Amino acid sequence: EAGVVQSPRYKIIEKKQPVAFWCNPISGHNTLYWYRQNLGQGPELLIRYENEEAVDDSQLPKDRFSAERLKGVDSTLKIQPAELGDSAVYLCASSNRDRGFKNIQYFGAGTRLSVL
Amino acid sequence: AQKITQTQPGMFVQEKEAVTLDCTYDTSDPSYGLFWYKQPSSGEMIFLIYQGSYDQQNATEGRYSLNFQKARKSANLVISASQLGDSAMYFCAMRETYSSNTGKLIFGQGTTLQVKP
Secondary structure (H helix, E strand, C coil): CCCCEEECCEEEECCCCCEEEEEECCCCCCEEEEEEECCCCCCEEEEEEECCEEEECCCCCCCCEEEECHHHCCEEEEECCCCHHHCEEEEEEEECHHHCCCCCCEECCCEEEEEC | CCEEECCCCEEEEECCCCEEECCEEECCCCCEEEEEEEECCCCCCEEEEEEECCCCCCCEECCEEEEEECCCCEEEEEECCCCHHHCEEEEEEEEECCCCCCCCCEECCCEEEEEEC
């Protein structure tokens, strides 16, 4: 079974430029998460989707960040315009809520963003 | 508020020895899940082991076991027979299951483990 796929793996941009990250979850997983991981810290949730609906976006900086999950499968996270403080690793995860309590989130390899 | 604390920024262990990585948590909900993930330098977060708050026995997965002490609110990861490939960052995480089994994970700061040959 293929894992969570993210692209690109690395992205370097200048501040004020736009950037987009793409995520393809594990087949059949209905829940998709975007986390941000700052250097030396654990990941923090940005947004969670149940199918195509964003059910938790309370930590998403909505003035510059946007996300979508059309058709309830792939997802795109966008930043426009990027700021220096957005430099981080952006991780996508997916899970199957039908697994009950033992619902495991599986992560992709992440996109490492550097804003210059 | 929910919180995960990992007090060991870095650990060293000799190859083939066992090592314990500490994790304490704080939550007011009676139902929750505890997870450990491994993050090698490549960046991917790899799921290792899960413990539910109502599980009677400590979880085990191969060389990984979880020392779950509910009264102390601790969920330490034990890696037996360390291998060079175990060198990585290890994260403890908690999900509050009371509200949803798809809720966000709260992560600790992580512990860097280095295995010496």
